[in-house]
Amino acid sequence: MSEINTSVTILDVAREAGVSYSTVSRVLSGYNYVKDSTRERVLEAVERLGYVVNQQARSLAGGKSGVIGLLVPGLDNGYIGEIARGIDEELTKSSYDLLLYTTHRTSTEASYALKMTKGLADGVLLVVPLLTTGYIETLREQNFPYVLIDQVDPNNRSSVVDSLNRQGAYEATQYLLGLGHRRIGFITGLMKLRSAEERLAGHMAALRDAGVSVEEDLIQTGDFWRREGYEAAERLLNLHNPPTAIFASNDLSAFGVMEAVRAYGLQVPHDISVIGFDDIPQASLVYPRLTTVRQPLDEMGRIAARLLIEQIENPDRPIRHVTLPTSLVIRESCQSPQQSWLDLRR
Amino acid sequence: MSEINTSVTILDVAREAGVSYSTVSRVLSGYNYVKDSTRERVLEAVERLGYVVNQQARSLAGGKSGVIGLLVPGLDNGYIGEIARGIDEELTKSSYDLLLYTTHRTSTEASYALKMTKGLADGVLLVVPLLTTGYIETLREQNFPYVLIDQVDPNNRSSVVDSLNRQGAYEATQYLLGLGHRRIGFITGLMKLRSAEERLAGHMAALRDAGVSVEEDLIQTGDFWRREGYEAAERLLNLHNPPTAIFASNDLSAFGVMEAVRAYGLQVPHDISVIGFDDIPQASLVYPRLTTVRQPLDEMGRIAARLLIEQIENPDRPIRHVTLPTSLVIRESCQSPQQSWLDLRR
């Protein structure tokens, strides 16, 4: 690193070390059949010249780019951030670089797939809630390594990392029931996503198993965003007979719920208990701190990255489906139902 | 996109269209001297074959990769997320891709610089609080396009996008003074960063201009992280004569402050007012919602990206320094000092 060099190539190093350029290449890519003394000489030359490999050329010639693509819907979401953090941590260990794509970029998601398969990345990690199936198909047909995160392949032919959504929701509802709640409002996620479906299913199952009848009004449609969480909560609060607890399908919408509750002059958890799903970092930041179902998002990212790398380095590895457990994180946003504010209101 | 092709190259397209491969290349890179009818024929062939350009090859040959590097300290921080979002939005428009590097990866930051200059990226955006100067120097010496975000070049020879830290802090303190506070605790940021310095300076200036004497105990050292915020707040609360308001150098530490205040059985803002800096998304999520100095983080990212692209496309553009205004966002975490809880305690 002593020189200001615009372009030291492998040839320069070869000359400096007095060997052929292919030998340099072999030293650099960790080939075994190189005499130790030669290797040393080359390494010294590399150091002296401040040589740095040109990735583009390397991947053009070698077919590997050392880059992994990450396709996400956007960055405005603690959820994605956590997953990305896990991925990044894992990639660091393996010295892969991370190429970030956000799908809001264009509507033609499929074009990304192609672009990535064309040399830019060696594999791709998909956190794309609104994944079109065709997209996955393209990837699979081209036999391009990829792993889905928190998203299922309808055909079950992809490697996937997700978590026990259904069970997590089941436990959350069970917890509320255990506190004595009987009228529990539920705000769904974006129902075209499997995770949203499963959370709803878990909730319903818990009610059913507890012999609590399901009231249709108590299930409100949301979309995993805060705003809808707010509005769905309003609808619940406006009910003739409002719930004593609200279970939002993710933390973000739970925040919206808390806001709505507050806007109605009520207190969490005193008047209404609120529970979320995900446990994004903000969950412990809000006040009262949110009780929620923890998905190990960073861990999911880490595992997905690991799976992908394995698949890249060993192409005929069979696909895998890893499902991580969720866990209930009890904080301060839930308590047993008090004398109803509704009663006071009367 | 009709074919399942593992490797349609420009040659295949050329054959299909009945032209030479260089003509195809020219059509694809938007060269002007191509007959319309030819262009059309080529485009059709591209479509028919599902051809996608190979970026690696393109950049090897053409020297441009269409990728911009983003170097950040980590992802665990709403602050970075906002900046990244702005950058991403801007890059989308220009069809650049984003390569993400986190510095926690290795301690040898400088090696990234080199790696990026070697073909992987056309330019780099740096949000690296702990920037070593040598790093910047390397980039500049190689004449590699880069822009610093919220970080100054001690030598003033880099393009920079930052915000009016000093003034923002000045206004925040002024606001607290205006509410009637006289004993204001201040928690610094990581003092080796310019922004931390400037915020402190702004605070002091406001006090001085208002004729309020500065008490050394009221200035506590922090590091921009929540934990230190908590601990610094504890130190302030333990003072013989505690402050009635606390100004934390960023939102994250303000959250720590709020937590500490609560741990002491006190209420924000009733017993103690808290004000932050940054206005990260979480600021409006906490309760009470945090009054803070807004830095237009996404806008900073956007502008930095724009500056960088301009520099890439026009290398001898002079460096620029853009400083964005901050603004006070008044929410609910501050109010006039009440009868002191201290008094009650006596």
Place this chain on the structure above:
DNA sequence: AGCAATTTTGCAAGCGTTTGCAATAAAAAC
């Protein structure tokens, strides 16, 4: 010392583009 086996090295042929230069075709000017 002689020969086979094994380790090291070098050469050359790509990898899929871009681009300068030269050739050809078309249009304009004389």
Place this chain on the structure above:
DNA sequence: GTTTTTATTGCAAACGCTTGCAAAATTGCT
């Protein structure tokens, strides 16, 4: 109808590296 000028196209040479193949050097055995 020529000669210029301008618009189109093609060829070939990079870009910096990896890797198969073969030659050279070294080592181990007999």
